[in-house]
Amino acid sequence: MANTIAIGIQWGDEGKGKIVDLLAPGADVVARFQGGPNAGHTLIIGETKTVLNHIPSGILHENTLCLIGNGTVVDAHRLVEEMATLESAGIPVKERLQISDRCQLILPYHRALDAAREAAKGEAKIGTTGRGIGPTYEDKAARRGIRLIDVDKAGLDKKIDENLHYYNFLLTQYYHAAPVEKSTVMAALELARTHLLSMTADVTGILSEQCQAGKTILFEGAQGAMLDVDHGTYPYVTSSNTVAGAALCGLGVGPGQVDEVLGIAKAYTTRVGSGPFPTELYNGKELMDAAGKYMAEKGHEFGSTTGRPRRTGWYDAVVVRHAVRISGVTGLAITKLDVLDGLKEVKLCVAYERNGARLETIPSCEDEFAECVPIYETMAGWSESTYGLTDVNALPAAAKAFLDRLEAISNCPVVMLSTGPDRAHICHI
Ligand code: IMP
Secondary structure, three states: OOOOEEEEOOOOOOOOOHHHHHHHHEEEEEEOEEEOOOOOOEEEEEEEEEEEEOOOOOOOOOOOEEEEEEEEEHHHHHHHHHHHHHHHHHOOOOHEEEOEEEEEEOOHHHHHHHHHHHHHHHHHHOOOOOOOHHHHHHHHHHHHOOOOOHHHHOOOOHHHHHHHHHHHHHHHHHHHOEEEEEEEEHHHHHHHEEEEEHHOOHHHHHHHHHHHHOOOOOEOOOHHHHHHOOOOOOOOOOOOOOOHHHHHOOOOOOHHHHHHHEEEOOOOOEEEOOOOHHHHHEEEOOOOOOHHHHHHHHHOOOOOHHHHHHEEEEEEEHHHHHHHHOOOOEEEEEEHHHOOOOOOOOEEEEEEEEOEEOOOOOOOOHHHHHEEEEEEEEOOOOOOOOOOOOOOHHHHHHHHHHHHHHHHOOOOOEEEOOOOOOOOOOEEE
């Protein structure tokens, strides 16, 4: 396997966990580079389901070194819990995982501000995961963040006092919310000090050595291209860069170390949280079209992190072309094709119409994006099951035609096709 960045190219939840787990045996290292516990990467092996928030999806493999890079944000409570769950299932996490000492810590005041802001926005809320992601990345940019390396350093207490002064002023005076107690912050820091500090490493140095030794790296993204803070549906985005380029600064490697970019997309589209979604058919409560509910129910479209119902609609090639362009995607992994089995007809959005004009690319402005009406190509569906197929030649003719057309309008070759949740349900193309 070549050094590969694997990223989501829709609005997250594309099935990255499964694809990364599948590719991991071909890699020496799997490294996460952005996001934090807003992610929920699901691995299903036989009867066992594992949901990972921080830990790279290569963790189940004996010979794979897993790294959490400086570009990620870490919630000590959740990471310690995640490690304990894996360890109780017999996975020796501590032997396989190292964490950058430069990771920013998510602290109780970040979660409190995330919640207070969302509550204050009411209808206009972003629909965040509530995990404190935005405020933590803000602190990093504002240069008041607390990194893992800081937790046993002199001066920590003073920094926390300053941060609490600022946060509690905002929480109580601006948002009329409850202040955060210093003891809860110190408890989180103590947990990081006692459980995580010994697992920290110079991740950039490790990667440099691994690359020099000719080892193979798999870079694992979180969320999806449309949630990228620069290139997504701003302001309805997460607070990190989710594009392939983020792998470089989120781990400290150079562009020469990357050979391929694998873009992971569902055969339809989902989104959690607010913001424009032109091909939406079902918003989790109200039906715009029965096919949307069919896909949501059959695809079990509920957030793996928050349990929220996911908004569901047809495959949007405008979105995917945008993602292919901004990340230099070299191949597509299409997931959940089997969810479309049994539909009489299936649709692909090839372009948008707005104010009588045809658009081939997404607008930068959220209001204009919200006005985009999808232009669909409608194709015959298939009644046969594609569930668990491992040979693309065994696909029903209509499913093959759908996949061929999807590839053509996405400007990128399909190199993998996932036909079910299990590691074994895959066609390599
Ligand atoms: P945040 O990352 O919690 O700040 O949430 C910002 C937006 O990104 C919200 O619309 C979330 O629903 C969405 N989001 C964040 N992480 C994920 C993810 O892993 N999958 C899907 N959506 C996500």
